[in-house]
């Protein structure tokens with residue numbers, strides 16, 4: 001009788017697609033970009049529905065009221081992360097964004113707050129402004145490389161904040177290795193990319209042979225440890241030599257006991273912040289450029305509509321279309337439904353932001369919609385549950401780096417609009433070449449695409465050079481311990497910008 005029941009939907013669960021015995025909805029679970037399928041199902045089964053994965057339950061929320069009630073008001077019971085086997089293999093519970101809801105997570109999150117609160121974030125503005133000056137200069141000199149210039153920008157900021165050590169070029173070996181690691185890692189983290197979470201007890205023993213993703217997990221763990229302990233080791237060496245650079249990780253190393261972190265946890269603490277702070281911001285920037293290329297007419301009134309534009313990019317291409325999965329540590333009820341203890345909860349922010357009941361013509365870009373209502377929703381709707389910061393998450397697990405991220409976005413978007421014109425690439429017949437859209441992973445980073453980026457005037461090009469050169473003083477504080485190749489690169493680009 002037990003086995004007949006496994007996989008079938010309990011009567012008090014939210015509705016969902018029909019199940020099969022034992023496996024439930026496992027055979028239907030999408031293996032790529034699950035937010036698209038989750039959104040299709042939301043249009044059929046509603047703003048709250050369930051999927052059965054073997055004996056386990058997945059709840060998908062595509063309704064701002066349900067998100068508010070379950071993840072904000074009941075955040076005491078919905079702030080866990082699911083036990084994901086691949087996460088366990090790679091991070092052994094030490095990754096702040098993926099850690100279970102417990103003491104380790106609390107210690108890591110508290111340690112992060114010292115550098116990430118709104119007030120603390122203001123201290124990072126000088127390096128963010130300097131890095132934005134380099135972003136503009138890089139795009140001016142090599143516009144075709146814009147895709148990796150954005151990555152360098154975001155990664156260099158968080159490295160400077162943590163280790164006081166910037167990445168002067170994408171080709172800096174540590175930066176290249178980091179992004180290589182990250183792209184394999186995020187693809188593996190995408191829900192559905194590896195065997196499902198609720199079959200974990202079986203997975204420890206089965207399959208006993210090394211699968212493709214188990215080998216990938218071993219490789220990613222090795223890369224992460226190489227990078228994260230290398231950065232920490234450099235900091236420890238500096239302190240031993242009595243040559244501190246005043247970075248936050250020096251404080252963490254000095255006060256390790258007070259912070260409650262051992263060496264292993266300290267290395268992963270910083271590593272997880274580099275991960276959280278790098279490709280998220282650059283995915284946003286690349287989506288921004290993609291939208292500017294696809295909607296050149298928007299530029300005419302760009303300065304007036306900056307806030308609307310920024311919100312619109314978050315709506316149109318939310319960086320994390322399913323946020324990161326939450327999990328329940330206590331059974332809760334919503335409407336007449338049961339949300340069982342242990343269930344995985346996805347917030348389908350993509351589905352919310354593309355809901356035709358909420359937004360007029362949701363598949364169109366239209367930043368103007370944010371001039372009509374605060375949320376950009378149809379006039380006259382009651383949408384107080386819809387948080388303008390939904391794309392940064394909800395409840396106790398919401399993005400810890402939101403202030404640093406918003407400052408990075410504000411500074412770079414404003415500067416890029418001021419400096420450049422963006423045009424789509426054209427083929428030999430003059431037809432616009434459509435870009436391929438999505439890569440694989442938990443973030444909606446567009447795949448590299450081509451476009452034409454040109455300075456708006458000659459005076460602006462001159463100013464970009466000047467600003468980059470003038471940022472030298474700020475940069476120099478973060479340029480200790482660079483490799484000889486990086487030193488040479490820095491010297492050359494400064495010489496070029498001063499000519």
Ligand code: HEM
Pocket residue numbers: 096097098109112116158272273276277278280281284319320323324325326391392393394395396397398399400401402404405
């Ligand atoms: C455009 C930029 C960014 C976006 C859209 C973004 C979005 C998100 C989202 C959706 C989550 C999961 C929220 C949830 O589960 O409810 C998250 C978590 C997190 N983010 Fe961000 N993020 C960005 C930038 C950053 C930056 C710059 C940092 C660090 C400097 C950062 C650090 C974190 C951390 C530590 C967590 C884990 C929170 C936890 O589980 O306790 N993020 N972010």
